[in-house]
Structures are given as structure tokens and as C-alpha cells.
Amino acid sequence: MDQLSATFAALADPTRRAILARLTEGPATVKELSEPFDISGPAISKHLRVLEKAGLITRGREAQWRPCQLDATPLKEVAVWAENYRRFWDASYARLDALLTEMKETEK
Amino acid sequence: MDQLSATFAALADPTRRAILARLTEGPATVKELSEPFDISGPAISKHLRVLEKAGLITRGREAQWRPCQLDATPLKEVAVWAENYRRFWDASYARLDALLTEMKETEK
DNA sequence: AGGTTAGATAACCAAGTGGTTAGGTACGAG
DNA sequence: CTCGTACCTAACCACTTGGTTATCTAACCT
Known part of the structure; x- marks a missing residue:
């Protein structure tokens, strides 16, 4: 899948767009990102992986947290x-x- | 599915983006649109329906042709x-x- | 009427998606 | 060391997607 297709596909989900919107206010942990939604952790994890593969977020490592950051x-x-x-x-x-x-x- | 999601989803496919690009040069029949691709007619039909549902194209009727037009x-x-x-x-x-x-x- | 062309629909298939639950890893706190 | 927390992976499920072939309708042309 080419870059542009991956980006459009990632943006096609409202949950993922909401996550990006949240990240405009600064980095956040997976837990913080999942708070506004009543879906399970793994579901959020999957969304984050899609965003990461599309190059829309980068993920760091800080103790037991994996902070996410926007990459526009x-x-x-x-x-x-x-x-x-x-x-x-x-x-x-x-x-x-x-x-x-x-x-x-x-x-x- | 909301409007924006539908639009992004429609744009996530390279074939559909190519169809839109072709339509910037003016209206075209289904046959004309399918020419550049070596996929079957029904496959094109499905792509067009996705584009139509996303509001990105409109379709008319002219004898046995169903000309497509871009709606940006x-x-x-x-x-x-x-x-x-x-x-x-x-x-x-x-x-x-x-x-x-x-x-x-x-x-x- | 018969044949050809444009196009849609239906039925099917493999692969992908968005969600789940269950279980595993890694780290900090007591 | 053990417990709770943060997060991931694996396995599974229902649904969608992008493609196919086969069949249908509608219009045009002899």
C-alpha cells in the first residue's frame, strides 16, 4: 500500500481522527488516549498501530508508558x-x- | 458512516483516486473510465458506487451510457x-x- | 427480430478491519 | 517478592472490501 492510500485509510476512522485531534494538544499515553472512548485497550492499540504505520504518530518509551506523539x-x-x-x-x-x-x- | 469518513475511505483506494483524476478532464462513461485498468467491469462499477455514495461523483443517463461527473x-x-x-x-x-x-x- | 454494446446486479471468494476476551511482559510501589 | 498498572500479542468473531464470473436489462444498429 502506498503512503497516500495508507494515510487516507488511517483517516477514514473517526476514532483515529479523534486520537489525532487529541494529540494536537501534546503527547499522551495509550491510557490517556483511550479514556474518551468506551472500547477496549487492544482496540486502541490496533488504532495506534494503524496510525503509526501511516506515519501519523511516533511512539516513545518511558518506563511502563509508551507516549504517542503527532507527526503531521x-x-x-x-x-x-x-x-x-x-x-x-x-x-x-x-x-x-x-x-x-x-x-x-x-x-x- | 459520517460524510468525512466516507470521503476518506473512498480516497483510500488508488484506483478510485485515478478515476477522480481522470474526471478532472471532463465527464466520462463507465467504459472510458475502466480503460486504464485491467480489472473487470463490475469492479469499476463498485468503485463508482463507492465514489457516488461519498458524493464525489454524480451520474447521469444518456441512452445506454451513464456518464460520470466529478463533484469535488x-x-x-x-x-x-x-x-x-x-x-x-x-x-x-x-x-x-x-x-x-x-x-x-x-x-x- | 436479432445481435452488439454499455452497464448493473448477484453470488461467491480471499483478505482486511474493528471489535472482543484471555493471557503475557515490563515496570514501579509497598 | 508480590501486587497493581500499562501495554502488547494471540486467537477469535462478524462485517466489509476488492476482486472475480455469470447473468440480466436497456439501448442502439442492422
Whole structure:
């Protein structure tokens, strides 16, 4: 699976997006991350592994805790990818796009 | 499944992303869309249904063809969502963020 | 009417996902 | 040393996913 697909797949789960949102406030232990959800520890563990494989989090080791930290690098790729479609949802951008195309035509 | 999850899930497949890319060049029939891939028709049909349910394409009816058209609206949500994480990948934005925080502190 | 083309649906299969419970490891505290 | 806590792995389950082949409908063209 390529990087972008892995990132999108990881983001497709609301629990995992919530975990990322929590991590914007700083590193957290697995226990802390699991608190807001009423699912078992192993389930959280699996989500964290998916996020880790997608490169969205990094995990350290501190005594019996395994603190998680956000790594937003793959999200940049997502933003860049989505931006390529901006002209298809943004009307003013679409007009600019049309104008540029027209100018290119006139140039010929 | 919420809208954002459905969109991310739809985008997690390279074939579906390729279909979207093709549709940026204009509407296309199912046959045209399936040409670049060596997978069966029904497989393409399924991909299109996923894209349709995610609101990423709309389908018309024209004689025996069912032309597909891009609808990028959900991608705007994706872009907006990703932008919220910009400060975590963009160093200069992070500095700006820190500056603003500092200014807010001084204000108090 | 008969044949061809575009496309959808159905039934099936292997692999993946999101959850569970049970049991294991590693560490700190008493 | 033993106990509790944090976390992981393993095994299992129901459901989904991405693919297949076979069959169907609908429209067009002779």
C-alpha cells in the first residue's frame, strides 16, 4: 500500500481522527488516549498501530508508558493532494483558472 | 458512516483516486473510465458506487451510457480538515502560531 | 427480430478491519 | 517478592472490501 492510500485509510476512522485531534494538544499515553472512548485497550492499540504505520504518530518509551506523539507530515501530502481539486469546488478559483487558460490560448 | 469518513475511505483506494483524476478532464462513461485498468467491469462499477455514495461523483443517463461527473465538494471538507494541522508540519506557520500565542499572552 | 454494446446486479471468494476476551511482559510501589 | 498498572500479542468473531464470473436489462444498429 502506498503512503497516500495508507494515510487516507488511517483517516477514514473517526476514532483515529479523534486520537489525532487529541494529540494536537501534546503527547499522551495509550491510557490517556483511550479514556474518551468506551472500547477496549487492544482496540486502541490496533488504532495506534494503524496510525503509526501511516506515519501519523511516533511512539516513545518511558518506563511502563509508551507516549504517542503527532507527526503531521503525511497530512501535508493530503492537503497538497486535495488542493489540486480546489478549482472544482472554488468558483472564484475556477474563474481564475479559466482566465489563465484563455490567456494561454491567446498566446498561441 | 459520517460524510468525512466516507470521503476518506473512498480516497483510500488508488484506483478510485485515478478515476477522480481522470474526471478532472471532463465527464466520462463507465467504459472510458475502466480503460486504464485491467480489472473487470463490475469492479469499476463498485468503485463508482463507492465514489457516488461519498458524493464525489454524480451520474447521469444518456441512452445506454451513464456518464460520470466529478463533484469535488467533499474534497473541500478534506482540505479544510487537513489545514487544521498545517501548523504541525509547516515550520513557518508554527513560528507564526507561537508568535500569536505570545501576543495573546502579553495582552493579558 | 436479432445481435452488439454499455452497464448493473448477484453470488461467491480471499483478505482486511474493528471489535472482543484471555493471557503475557515490563515496570514501579509497598 | 508480590501486587497493581500499562501495554502488547494471540486467537477469535462478524462485517466489509476488492476482486472475480455469470447473468440480466436497456439501448442502439442492422
